[in-house]
Amino acid sequence: MCGVFGAFSKNGQSVLEDVYLGLYALQHRGQESSGMAWIAKNSAGCELRVTKGMGLVHLALDQKELSSSHSNCAIGHTRYSTAGGSFLSNAQPITANYSRGSVAIAHNGNITNATGIRRYLENRGAIFQSTSDTETILHLMAHQSHKPPLDALISALKTLKGAYSLAVIINNRLVAARDPWGFRPLVLGRRGETTYIASESCALDIVGATLVRDIKPGEVVVIDEDGEKSLLIPKETERKFTCAFEYVYFARPDSFLDGKSVYDVRKKLGQKLAQSAPCPEADMVTGMPDSGTISAMGYAEESGLRYEKAIVRNRYVGRTFIEPTQRVRELGVRIKLNPIGEIMKDKKIVIVDDSIVRGTTVQRVIAMVRESGAKEVHIRIASPPVKFPCYYGIDTPTSEELAAARMNIEELCKEIGADSLSYISVSEMLDAIGLPHHNVCTACFSGDYLNGGKDDELDL
Ligand code: SF4
Structure with missing residues (x-):
């Protein structure tokens, strides 16, 4: 189980503090490591920055670094390991720069065919930096570098089995994606010109955002300066599932999942x-x-x-x-x-x-x-x-x-x-x-x- 959070501000306001606060509210979903990635704009263009550390959000993340930085597009992650050990190398977001730009991924879930994908890619020359199942998504994207990165991401997601709720940065866009079965929760929120994605609605409350809706199973939401665009992962699935254990144990009682109050x-x-x-x-x-x-x-x-x-x-x-x-x-x-x-x-x-x-x-x-x-x-x-x-x-x-x-x-x-x-x-x-x-x-x-x-x- 993990927590993911992301924010994009259309009017250029920095969202770094919001992402930090959002992760704070999602601490119950993972306490082993925390991390944030964001797009920093400078005279040379856009640069992907990342900070990660072991332990709780306030111990793992350098608040001084965050308060002296500015970004209108950022994601974050609180981790507890379900695939890959509890090491800094497996902390998220996982980032990469490749021929099509910069990508950062924060993942909640477990990709059940990750071992097979990894074997397939390693046989074709890929070298993995971590033992996390999430890294397979980056390699699948790089494997299709002839496609625009958003298309490569959707194509990569089509290959995956199991559970994933993702907060992704692709260049200067924020992307939310939920697996076609909808195992793990993921919601969309808004405050003024800023759009948020979060594992649970309690993390929207802390930044003063309103819950807009759940991201649908199989949906990819792209958020950038032009607004929001909803796309679908082209995968046939018979049924959509939400995890019963989220209601029983894992989610915070002040969250709403798939329209249902966890408290109730x-x-x-x-x-x-x-x-x-x-x-x-x-x-x-x-x-x-x-x-x-x-x-x-x-x-x-x-x-x-x-x-x-x-x-x-x-x-x-x-x-x-x-x-x-x-x-x-x-x-x-x-x-x-x-x-x-x-x-x-x-x-x-x-x-x-x-x-x-x-x-x-x-x-x-x-x-x-x-x-x-x-x-x-x-x-x-x-x-x-x-x-x-x-x-x-x-x-x-x-x-x-x-x-x-x-x-x-x-x-x-x-x-x-x-x-x-x-x-x-x-x-x-x-x-x-x-x-x-x-x-x-x-x-x-x-x-x-x-x-x-x-x-x-x-x-x-
Ligand atoms: S209900 Fe149980 S098996 Fe199904 S996703 Fe939740 S924890 Fe996993």
Whole structure:
């Protein structure tokens, strides 16, 4: 998962601060590295500049450099790796200068046939600078240098399988592109003469822009001094999908995805959970901070149980799901969450969480809650069991590491040390999201890989 943001100002105002702020709002989508690329105009013409670093936006990017620079066309990226390791060489935007000009690409998603494309291009002399799947797009463009760069980009995109939401600079144009299946979100916004593209609408709010619309699956939007132009990636696809996990866990609750409020969906997930998995003997409901809290409020509202914010999260620790190693993950849980013993003592507690991936976090939290004196701990999960890996840009682990793939619900309940454990069903989750069911990807819950799953096949 990653965050992308881009801005183009028709009246020449600098957008660098806006892109920095936009990335700040998208920090939850990636914390491993951050970067920005922009077009700087000088007496010699236009020049593509880039700055990248490891870590959070405010640590990775040099604010002094940005405040002393000027650009009306810029993109940015917050990364967490799904293809390619967590190194500076894989930080984005990835840039190149070739015979047709300058290109910078920021990518959210996972190109499932990148290995095959890479092999094909390497056999024809290409040398890659990174292990990131995104670099294949640049090489595919350079491979068609007889075409204007925008045509070369669209032609490259036609070759790709899997998920991509892109913010691209081609010379002095900003380009947004969303894969024909629409796995990852991408929205268009506007403030005055400035047009924005962003992974989520919360990043438009921070720059004072209005959400215009979602970029459509398979759409390429070109933004330049002449305005906006919408083009299509010429690829036949049977269905359009939006990722259910964005609503369940990943997106910020103040975002709208495909016209649906993430906050509303999470609340409904909690309400449906209370209907299908009630716990009338409980004294209170609490949520696993932060992504379980809204569903916990929905659960409490629907069940009539008292809601308490009984587990406190240290805000200065990253989300454990994003951190790369098991050891860091385990340490993260211990320093990240702290139950308030006074509230929990001698109580029967329902804890609502968004999902169980490896099971490490919930297991440790249950142990901590019991140590705090809770009498019973009932776990309610506001999504179905995650049993299958994601190949479309979310770093779910392999099936062997997924707790619900290794155990049935009773075994898992015992393993994590809960008094009871319940999930909602796939159809309940789809009802809460409220989009047509056949337009939502549920592959990591159902195993129904709508776009063929992992696929190294080459189709050039
Ligand atoms: S497999 Fe799961 S995480 Fe991946 S796109 Fe589909 S719903 Fe989202």
